[in-house]
Amino acid sequence: MNPDAQKSSLNGARQGAGAAAWCPACGRPLTDKQSLVVEYWRADEVIYDCYCSKCEWNGEIVVGPRVVIAEYAD
Amino acid sequence: MISEEQNRTLTQVGPGTPMGNLLRRYWIPIAAEVELERRWTKKVRVLGEDLVLYRDRSGKLGLIAERCPHRGASLAYGIPEEGGIRCPYHGWCFNHRGECTEQPNEPADSHFATKIHVSGYPVQCLGGLIFAYMGPDPAPLLPRLDAFVVKDAIRVVGQTVLPVNFMQIMENSLDPVHTEWLHGHYHEFLNQEMGNPVRVAFSRHHVKTAFDVFEYGIVKRRLLEGQSEDSDDWRIGHPVIFPFTLAVGSGGLGTYALQMRIPIDDTHTWHVWYNAYVPGEGVEVPPSLKKLCLYEVPWKDESGEFITDYIDGQDIMTWVTQGSIADRTDEHLGTTDKGIILLRKLFMEQIRRVEAGEDPLGTIRDPSKNDCIVLPLERKKHHFSEGFESVTMRFQTRFCPVVRDLIELFDSVGVR
Numbered sequence A: 001m002n003p004d005a006q007k008s009s010l011n012g013a014r015q016g017a018g019a020a021a022w023c024p025a026c027g028r029p030l031t032d033k034q035s036l037v038v039e040y041w042r043a044d045e046v047i048y049d050c051y052c053s054k055c056e057w058n059g060e061i062v063v064g065p066r067v068v069i070a071e072y073a074d
Numbered sequence B: 001m002i003s004e005e006q007n008r009t010l011t012q013v014g015p016g017t018p019m020g021n022l023l024r025r026y027w028i029p030i031a032a033e034v035e036l037e038r039r040w041t042k043k044v045r046v047l048g049e050d051l052v053l054y055r056d057r058s059g060k061l062g063l064i065a066e067r068c069p070h071r072g073a074s075l076a077y078g079i080p081e082e083g084g085i086r087c088p089y090h091g092w093c094f095n096h097r098g099e100c101t102e103q104p105n106e107p108a109d110s111h112f113a114t115k116i117h118v119s120g121y122p123v124q125c126l127g128g129l130i131f132a133y134m135g136p137d138p139a140p141l142l143p144r145l146d147a148f149v150v151k152d153a154i155r156v157v158g159q160t161v162l163p164v165n166f167m168q169i170m171e172n173s174l175d176p177v178h179t180e181w182l183h184g185h186y187h188e189f190l191n192q193e194m195g196n197p198v199r200v201a202f203s204r205h206h207v208k209t210a211f212d213v214f215e216y217g218i219v220k221r222r223l224l225e226g227q228s229e230d231s232d233d234w235r236i237g238h239p240v241i242f243p244f245t246l247a248v249g250s251g252g253l254g255t256y257a258l259q260m261r262i263p264i265d266d267t268h269t270w271h272v273w274y275n276a277y278v279p280g281e282g283v284e285v286p287p288s289l290k291k292l293c294l295y296e297v298p299w300k301d302e303s304g305e306f307i308t309d310y311i312d313g314q315d316i317m318t319w320v321t322q323g324s325i326a327d328r329t330d331e332h333l334g335t336t337d338k339g340i341i342l343l344r345k346l347f348m349e350q351i352r353r354v355e356a357g358e359d360p361l362g363t364i365r366d367p368s369k370n371d372c373i374v375l376p377l378e379r380k381k382h383h384f385s386e387g388f389e390s391v392t393m394r395f396q397t398r399f400c401p402v403v404r405d406l407i408e409l410f411d412s413v414g415v416r
């Protein structure tokens, strides 16, 4: 990720930015100047809404603070 | 939040930039026809280029680089000729394509002039405005939006230059929730401060918003508290016409309102409010409303404070206080910013299209599709429920010198 993008005042926000450094579809960097990685928040989740200028993949990468799973009864 | 580099891609509009190349694929308004009625030239700066718009002796319009390539004097002070314009300094003459056609003091057998040319762009008139196309050939068709082509309309056009990048203004148009606060609660707060505690329709809470990409841009819709899903606000909504126009009505059939944000350069935008009103058949239109009325929209008072007691002034205050180019590396977006994110992605996608040699969104090349483009537009818009006069006086139209005549006319004929 661009080091400038690390300057968020939200604690921990950009820690997840590494998750959106590469396109999940084609594997090329999402940091090039004509792709787009927009960070936004939904409750406690940090989300990277991405557009890859190489393969046109468009979608979200979600970095959640914790994982909640259902526990099955025996 | 985005990276600094990606922010630059979204905001740099000069020649050779990815955004500049995209924007050059569209017809761009550069003046109103009335501006050249009593003068021959207008200095125009658009997408970082200094140009001169002129009317030649035959009445034809031209748009070429402002700076004379001889020694740099401004052609905005030029002498109109039969098929072009002549530099006032040493008389070099240029045609509409920017070719130098004459250098009166060079030897008669000189071919020097054929080596000299500046940029020259085609222009076209529609709906009382003059548009330029600054992109590669072949130029697409100039979109005949309903507001421009509707017949027997009263047209009033407000304008101002804002010291900000166009992108933050466009983002505002994909941000429906701001209306509830900026034009709702903030306006009510101002009313209260003035000892006039009136509530405004704008403060109604948003239950949800939606954004859909369509042929010409993005349609945005809102559902407000108390509305049912078959309300016009939710069913129809209104569009952002890609890349720099917002279309809102003025409440009622036969009213059209476009807000065009034309990038002058990276840090300045020419903001144009284009309003058209159709009074209906057989209505006698007073002489004051027969001609397109162009006027300035003020947004600062004598003490340099923003004028925030009208709707567009409120928007302008927020756009300008965001800084000349909004710093998107230092923002904190939430779920209500999804429309803004969509717009940014759409711009990036269209930049890619242009680089791949394709036409970007909204390009029209088929004349049969360009007779009159009827835009989707909610008619019973909750925000305009306070009536024509109230709404007209709370928007920038309050500064239109003939606004009283307009209101009087529609008071008697009614807004359809």
Ligand code: FES
Binding pocket: none
């Ligand atoms: S709450 Fe949105 S800019 Fe302050």
Ligand SMILES: [Fe+2]
Binding pocket: B172, B178, B179, B182, B183, B311, B315
């Ligand atoms: Fe607004």
Ligand SMILES: [Zn+2]
Binding pocket: A023, A024, A025, A026, A027, A028, A052, A053, A054, A055, A056, A057
């Ligand atoms: Zn990719």
